[in-house]
Amino acid sequence: MEGSSLSDMHKRVLLVDDDEVIRDVLGTILSKHGYQVDTAADGREALAKVAGGFFDHIITDLSMPIMDGLELLQALQDMEVDAIRTVISGNTEFSSVSQAFKLGASDFIAKPFQSDQEILLTLRQAEEKGRLQKDNVRLQKELEENYIFSNIVARSRAMTTIFKTITKIADYKTTVLITGESGTGKELIARAIHYNSIRKAKPLVDVNCGGIPENLLESEMFGYVKGAFTDANRTKKGLFEEADGGTLFLDEIGDMPMSLQVKLLRALQEEEIRPLGYGQSIKVDVRIIAATAKKLRDQVRDKQFRDDLFYRINVLAIEVPPLRERQEDIPLLIDHFVKKYNQRLGLSIVDIDKTCLHKLMYYSWPGNVRELENVIERGMALAEGDVLTVKNLPAELFQGGEASAPFDLANAGFSIKQNRAAMERQLIAKALSETSGNRTHSAALLEISIPALLYKMKEYELS
Template identity: 40%
Template sequence: MEKILIIDDEPFIRENVERILGEDGYQVLAAADGTTASELVSAEEVDLVLLDLNLGKENGLDVLKELKKIEPELLVIVITGYGSVESAVASLKLGAFHYMKKPFKADALRVIVKLALQTTSLKREVRAIRQGALELFEKVPLVGVNSSLKEIIRQAREVARFAEATVLITGESGTGKELIAKSIHHLSDRREAPFIEINCASIPVNLLESELFGHEKGAFTDASARKTGLFEAANKGTIFLDEIGEMDPAMQAKLLRVLESRQIRRVGGTRNIDVDVRVISATNRNLGDAIKSGQFREDLFYRLNVFPIRIPPLRERREDIPVLAAFYLDKYSRAFSRGFHEISGEAKALLSGYNWPGNIRELKNVIEKICIINQGPTLTASHLPPEISGAPTRSARAELPDVETLGLEGAVEAFELEIIRAALDKCGGNVLKTAELLKIPRGTLRYKMGKLGIQP
């Protein structure tokens, strides 16, 4: 139920708005002044505010500024009986959604409130799309013919039916644990809500709690405004905790409380907030060993491991290697206009015989590099790197991209892409460790990855 706050110094207006919107099923809160309004916005999860610009001795614009400090994304509709172009423009510049003049009809109020709340929902949906949260299941490339993959897909379909069940996905780095997590989400009744992922190893320990659970204004030095955490953002949907085995023990205890109570508390907050979220976690570590060494809580393991799914490494399902190679060859050949249409028999045999320590991620990177620096129509053994083809290692000069074809800038980008890909593989996709290996700031690495279209 959406929560709406009416701020007006006239009791009749407050009561009228409460009646009209209450009949439509909204929960309506009321305040006669800015101080009361600020207290309510700080204490409650308000979805929309109706604010009178003339609150007796108070200026509604000052109240609007204060509310925006408390909740920067708060949706506010300004209402007044003394409207002017100047006050309308001023309120819109401060972030008001719309401007209404008194007296207003009940139907007009209903329409603008409904539109405003739909806008809030749309904004959340756009953010989710930007995070890849609403990627269609049909676009998740669960490619292969191996019986173990078919069993994993069957398990994903089965657990998707139970919206509360936690899932623990295990497997080596690069095996596709995130794809299985997305598949479970898109097959479930939660598919219309956000799928939000976080790499637990990539966030510093002192920031992870705020990232997951949010914080209140003033909770710490840089907390200039309230922040919604990822658990709240994923409400009604799914949160994917990748590399859960790297989580700090103190943070493990807090996560355990959330799983047990289905409630979170923001950093610096005093009240619990209900969340309805499916938790899917993943790790490439042996959590049994981590429990024995005291690095992972046994009680948390049992909470996470309600439905375990193990993804085998690529070397255990070799019949899928040519299928995956053909999938990525088609994808990147189209992306780079390289005209590849097939893989030679010799190249297929070499690809299938290689052990792929980096699993699917490594295979994808190899095919992507081939499409960047070569032209089709057939991928042959000569296109494969020496560790796969068995050919002697070529000189650094021979390994450089084709400058004549790509130009200097394109060749530099191709070479940089190769270096970053190799470093990510070495670090198991961990961005923080990769940045340390490359001796560059993490922000610089993320910028380059975004520019080059690299996914960790």
């Protein structure tokens, strides 16, 4: 299931025992059954081998000279080595066995072992257990993710076009670049692509390219194999390998340091990675989705981002518009968040008063949907009755910043007739411009009949 081309065909076993006969006998049994076997005569030799390559299994004796089995298990734990550990030992004292389990052994076989089958079965069971655990974690996450996908709400033309694109391209391995201001829903869209694709049963792995220090990012992404006796005592799979068969989401790609961009480009072009300190390349099958709030083109111009990498990832671009450019999504989003936080906070807000809705509709939302969500959550927590009112809104919403207010409430006077006319005129103008003057579509957006639209267009002198 790991899908690494190193481990797919032949599981790699490191057999650690000071007894040469055991190494020979057990080694032969395992090789005969398709394992690729390497051996070590004590803990220290084993660590040196672990530092030089990946193993699916480490089978170790307990009493050995130089470094014994328990010390080896301790070191493997400290190094966060991924392999399944099995102890095979003549020492069946409770204290040693229980210590071995505490140090991460998944099974224990008493020497002399009964049969080939006993050994093989133990290894297979451990493999199965590990696979089930990984699947469980993933299935659980997938359930949550699907829930999230059904929770993307939008009705604006721009967003429904994006939904259509997602559905169309989900199954292809095409690299997708999602751009848009912070909080517009880029991550949500990346998840939607993965969970609507044939890759959904494989992992979706996130990398925050801006959140990891430059010197760690490379090893995080590509993995590393380091000398067991240096300060960084670890051997670890990179995120590329973790995402094998699935999707790698490179978030904030605009923040990726130049030094790594060239390595990323090579990985994308060759579809293989080179773990740090590892002599070979490993094939990976990964779909890349990248996102950024920065203007990558400007970064390319300013030599902050490699142009060749830009062209490699900008195969299919999805641009998520800021919330202020899709006001028609706002009521839907409000409704969605009110339901969400009613449930989450145990509230029963049923309505939003008109002035409050007006403020929410015409605020400029520099933080986009994330900011709207926070405002609704906070407002609901503060609300006294079952209606959300302006009293529950934060001060920012009242300090200018209205995106396209059809009228200024503070100075508008009280005439509903006049104010409504101003608002209607703007809405109609907006619908006409969004539909390039198509009256049928405009009427549908405005939720009025075509004759009513034509009448109002004449009244407001719009054409």
